Amino acid sequence: MVKVGIVGGTGYTGVELLRLLALHEEAEVVAITSRAESGRRVDDLYPNLRGHYELAFSEPDVRQLAACDIVFFATPHNVAMNLVPELLQAGARVIDLSADYRIRDPQLWSRWYGEPHASPEVLRAAVYGLPEVNRSSIAGATLVACPGCYPTSVQLGLIPLLARQVVDPMHLIASSASGVSGAGRQAKVDNLLSEVADSFKAYAVTGHRHLPEIEQGLSDVAGSPVALTFVPHLLPMIRGIHSTLFARRVDTSVDLQALYEDWYADEPFVDVLPEGMYPQTRTVKGANRCQISLQVPQGRDTVVVMSTIDNLVKGASGQAIQNMNIMLGLPEDMGLKQVGLLP
Ligand SMILES: NC(=O)C1=CN([C@@H]2O[C@H](COP(=O)(O)OP(=O)(O)OC[C@H]3O[C@@H](n4cnc5c(N)ncnc54)[C@H](OP(=O)(O)O)[C@@H]3O)[C@@H](O)[C@H]2O)C=CC1
Numbered sequence: 001m002v003k004v005g006i007v008g009g010t011g012y013t014g015v016e017l018l019r020l021l022a023l024h025e026e027a028e029v030v031a032i033t034s035r036a037e038s039g040r041r042v043d044d045l046y047p048n049l050r051g052h053y054e055l056a057f058s059e060p061d062v063r064q065l066a067a068c069d070i071v072f073f074a075t076p077h078n079v080a081m082n083l084v085p086e087l088l089q090a091g092a093r094v095i096d097l098s099a100d101y102r103i104r105d106p107q108l109w110s111r112w113y114g115e116p117h118a119s120p121e122v123l124r125a126a127v128y129g130l131p132e133v134n135r136s137s138i139a140g141a142t143l144v145a146c147p148g149c150y151p152t153s154v155q156l157g158l159i160p161l162l163a164r165q166v167v168d169p170m171h172l173i174a175s176s177a178s179g180v181s182g183a184g185r186q187a188k189v190d191n192l193l194s195e196v197a198d199s200f201k202a203y204a205v206t207g208h209r210h211l212p213e214i215e216q217g218l219s220d221v222a223g224s225p226v227a228l229t230f231v232p233h234l235l236p237m238i239r240g241i242h243s244t245l246f247a248r249r250v251d252t253s254v255d256l257q258a259l260y261e262d263w264y265a266d267e268p269f270v271d272v273l274p275e276g277m278y279p280q281t282r283t284v285k286g287a288n289r290c291q292i293s294l295q296v297p298q299g300r301d302t303v304v305v306m307s308t309i310d311n312l313v314k315g316a317s318g319q320a321i322q323n324m325n326i327m328l329g330l331p332e333d334m335g336l337k338q339v340g341l342l343p
């Protein structure tokens, strides 16, 4: 069995890792940290895990974590970048769900995250964990930076168009909407039921910290700079992201439905829907799956792509386990065969 440690086990991505790993045939969680809940059993805090774990939360301890084969960080940004160098040196392999190692340029990272990067030398060794783009580098990586939730839905939706150069890379638009679990489990007035329910709003319109991450990934695929207008919205539901993506066609000779179907034909977790079927957040809820469809309304020059994921699964913990499977040479879908919950 592969020994797994989780730093930050009380947040939504931490408990989602536990839920998914409970049914993983090759992984055993041997350490899970929380400073606030140290000593408490995980199935006392999260009764859905009763019968699956005997574990209790413990204080983060690098020596204990270094004895694990794989350590997941499900912590806010600015935590992993302080602990990871020592863990790597001790021989553990790390999968970071936070943003600490996602952006290659430490200065750009600082500009969006508001503080200097604590381990820029390690940043250079990190592999961006979007398997549909970087599968072979992930296999040999010691440190994988899992993509953000919005960046997963936006990149998977736009990659075929940019890779085949059928749209203008300097005029991309993403209008994305997320359920409230995307904001994490910490108490905030903005996320109260009475603030969120029965309402819908945009936020961070002048610039969201996922913008540089998305532009970095898309320009790698396009082989040239890209410019994206990204507008996130908060949806009055718990899980799910729906991204509606707009791009201007520069090459109208390509059959776009065929392009997407071919591009993702061998991808176990990307499902291109038949023409006319639209993705919904509820059909990917609980599943490690991105569903995509596209249209060219009125046959004009704008392509509209719709992309949905569960922010906690393909947008975080499911994708993290997909990365673990690739790193360990296990079947990529091990522990990830859940079907979406509907209704
Ligand atoms: N929610 C989502 O949909 C997604 C989240 N992510 C990212 O995953 C990460 C975790 O998110 P989420 O689960 O929502 O977060 P939460 O805020 O809900 O949980 C944070 C966890 O980290 C622990 N933690 C906080 N500070 C420290 C510290 N200094 N040292 C050690 N542990 C610490 C907390 O436990 P304690 O304080 O008790 O130690 C808690 O268990 C974030 O970086 C987030 O951006 C990525 C994709 C999607």
Ligand SMILES: CC(=O)N[C@@H](CCC(=O)OP(=O)(O)O)C(=O)O
Residues within 6 Å of the ligand: 097, 098, 099, 147, 148, 149, 150, 178, 179, 180, 181, 182, 183, 184, 210, 232, 234
């Ligand atoms: C709804 C909501 O608040 N979403 C979060 C999404 C960010 C997130 O979860 O962070 P990472 O994906 O970078 O780890 C936000 O906009 O800040």
